[in-house]
Amino acid sequence: MSTSGYVALLVSALVTLLLRVLPILLMSRMRLGATARSWLGFIPASIMAAMVAAELILKPEWSSSGLSISALAAAVATVCGLISRSLFVTVLAGVAAFMGLQFWLG
Amino acid sequence: MKKNQSRFETVFVDPAVTPQEQNSISNTDPSSQPTVPGREDGAGALFKAGVIACLPTILGYWSIGFACGAIGTVSGFSPLEIVLLSGLLYAGSAQFLFYSLYAAGAGALSIVAGVLLINLRHILMSSYMAMYFQRSTAMQKLIGGALLTDETFAVAVQYGNRHGDLPFAWLLGLNVTAWLNWIVANLMGALLAAALPESLVHGLGFSLVSMFIALLLMTWLASRQRMLELLAVAISVLVVAVFVKRLEANLVILLATVSAATVATVVLNRQRESRGGPRP
Numbered sequence: 242m243s244t245s246g247y248v249a250l251l252v253s254a255l256v257t258l259l260l261r262v263l264p265i266l267l268m269s270r271m272r273l274g275a276t277a278r279s280w281l282g283f284i285p286a287s288i289m290a291a292m293v294a295a296e297l298i299l300k301p302e303w304s305s306s307g308l309s310i311s312a313l314a315a316a317v318a319t320v321c322g323l324i325s326r327s328l329f330v331t332v333l334a335g336v337a338a339f340m341g342l343q344f345w346l347g
Numbered sequence: 348m349k350k351n352q353s354r355f356e357t358v359f360v361d362p363a364v365t366p367q368e369q370n371s372i373s374n375t376d377p378s379s380q381p382t383v384p385g386r387e388d389g390a391g392a393l394f395k396a397g398v399i400a401c402l403p404t405i406l407g408y409w410s411i412g413f414a415c416g417a418i419g420t421v422s423g424f425s426p427l428e429i430v431l432l433s434g435l436l437y438a439g440s441a442q443f444l445f446y447s448l449y450a451a452g453a454g455a456l457s458i459v460a461g462v463l464l465i466n467l468r469h470i471l472m473s474s475y476m477a478m479y480f481q482r483s484t485a486m487q488k489l490i491g492g493a494l495l496t497d498e499t500f501a502v503a504v505q506y507g508n509r510h511g512d513l514p515f516a517w518l519l520g521l522n523v524t525a526w527l528n529w530i531v532a533n534l535m536g537a538l539l540a541a542a543l544p545e546s547l548v549h550g551l552g553f554s555l556v557s558m559f560i561a562l563l564l565m566t567w568l569a570s571r572q573r574m575l576e577l578l579a580v581a582i583s584v585l586v587v588a589v590f591v592k593r594l595e596a597n598l599v600i601l602l603a604t605v606s607a608a609t610v611a612t613v614v615l616n617r618q619r620e621s622r623g624g625p626r627p
Contacts, residue, residue, distance in 0.1 A: 242428050242449070249455035253445065253462040254435035260469040262492035268477035269488060280612040283579045284475045285504040286570070287607035288468060289563040290580040291600040292497065294587040296556045299596060311553065318557045322564040328403035331564065335557025336406075340550040 302339070304346035314339035390516040397520020400506065401528075404498045407558040408525060409532045410551030411439045416536025417543060422446040426537045433533035437526060438496065439555075441465050442533075465597050471604055472500040479503075479513035487515045494522035496529075501562035508569050575611045583607035 242250070273281070293315070302310040318335030325331065412433065419429040424446065432442050441462045448458045473492055480488050499521055507513045536543075563580070570576045586603035594602075 242424065245455045246428075246449055249449065249458040250432060250435065250445070252455065252459045253441065254437075256459060256463050257436060257438060257441065257466045257469070258493055260463070260466050261473050261495040262489055264470055264473035265477045265480050265488045265492040266485070268474055269480040269483065271477075273478075276612060276616060278478070279615050280608050281475045281478065283576070283608035283611040284471050284604060285501065285566050286563060286576045287579045287583040287604040287611075288471060288600065289497075289501060289559050289566065290583040290607070291587050291603040292468075293556060293559045293563065294584040294603075295591050295596050295600055296559070298588060298591050311556065314553060315556060315560055318560045319564065322561050323568075326565070326568060328558075328561045328565060329406075331561035332403065332406055332554055332557045335560060336410075336551065336554045339553035339557075343546075343550060 302343065302347075304342070306346065308346060310339060310342045310346060313342055390514075393514045393516035394520035397517040397522075398524045399520075400502055400517070401499075401521045401524040403561070404502060404525065404558060405528055407498060407554045408528045410554045412529050412532025413536035413539075413543070414552060415439050415442050416533035416538075417540035418443060418536075419446050419533070420537045420540035422450040424537075426534060429537040430530060430534055433530045434526075436462070437494070437529060438462075438466055464595065467597055468497075468600055468604070469495060471601070472497075476500070476503065476513075479507055483515060491515065491518050491522070494526050496525060498558065498562070499525050501559070501566065505562075505565055505569060508566070572615070575615055578614065579607040579611040582610050 297309075297311055297315060300311065304310050314335055317338035318331050321334035322331035325334075415433070416429050419432065419442070420426075424432070432445060436442055436445065444461050444465055445458055448461055453461075473495060476492070476495065480491060483491065502521060503513060503518060506517065567573060567576050567580070583603040583606075586606055587599055590599045590602065
């Protein structure tokens, strides 16, 4: 990497650090009202749902017959997750379904 | 700790969680221990529990880290540079972006701008986490925030929801395990880039999506207001579906999150008002 590459790396790392640390540093001193706390309480589910949706829409994996392999595998993972209530089982089921569907339908 | 708990009780403590649900996440419940979390011998046990809580996400870190390191090598980066990137930047999507932009000859400014954009969502995560750092030292806030990732955030959210508290030793165990695994996975990917079958890397890539589905489900199952959470999820997905191909993806994720949380909060406030005062 060139000098400018290292500069880009260090500044990128610093920017990322600030994004992660500043809200904790600033907001941990505040006493938030009930509405603000409720709002923040909905952030985890909303942000994870948005990331899953964006991944599925932007990187679809199509079978030869036009089915979305990634959406099917996501559905399998969801069902397995609801039944098992286990992170590990859900992740393994999703990956296994994705690879299996890719093999059989791809 | 008791004082800290009561402060967030209305939103963050879920009294309806069954013992079975609690066991599925962690076998160590700090509230059952006499020692104060983060002090004396309790800290060691909490750290260990944090390490254990990280284990379900390891497959995700390894598959993505592996692929990320391999792409670094393919893009012409040395193993040392790849380790530096994964240790300092510590963000999969930002590293992918860094490699591709740098290899394409982009300047430092556009690389930094891209990394900023792709990591903007961490502001919302960090804001949420701030709740649990009210009595922490500045150093704990710095370390706790510095190692925040999508995965550690989601795992920590579950712990916080269940216990109403996020002991620093537990968070440190989770964070350090995730961080070290990420660096090692990147290095292994960098070294084994040529030997990996492409289809395997591609298939493992889906573990990222599976993991977020899993983390979302666990968060939802532990929630005390599942209908409203479901509403938030539906709005978030809808906003992404409508805008993700028209705007920059990371901005759409922010937009979706903010609108979903806002609508859910408005509905919640209306429910509270119609019931006349605080919930039972």
